[in-house]
Amino acid sequence: MRRPTNNAKPLDAFIQRKAEIDTALARIKPLSDEHFNVHPDEVTWGDVGTLADYAELLKRITDSAFREGEFAD
Template sequence: MLKRRDNTRALAAFVAKKQEIDAMLARIAALSDEHFQVAPDDVTWGHIGSLEDYAALLKRITNTAFREGEHAG
């Protein structure tokens, strides 16, 4: 008979990391809701560059999480 492993510590670490990610996602969503703190008349190409950087990082995450793009397979 196989002995079941105690994963209490692993589960606690998983939940803690998930909470950390959830907090970061909430902050990003709030910042996006506020148009990244840029008024429409103040938008510059620099702001667009920043959003492109954010989008590229998030794309890397979503590609990994959903096995898309270079992580498809």
């Protein structure tokens, strides 16, 4: 007979990592609402490149989480 697995440690670690993600998302949203602190009259190609980098990183996350793109089954 197999003993039940104690998952208290992985559960604690999971909750800690989820809290890190929630904190990051909470910080990103208001920054996005403020156009990443770039005034429309001051936008440069560098700003576009920075947002492209951010978008690519977020796409990797969403593709992985939703099993899309390169992570599709």
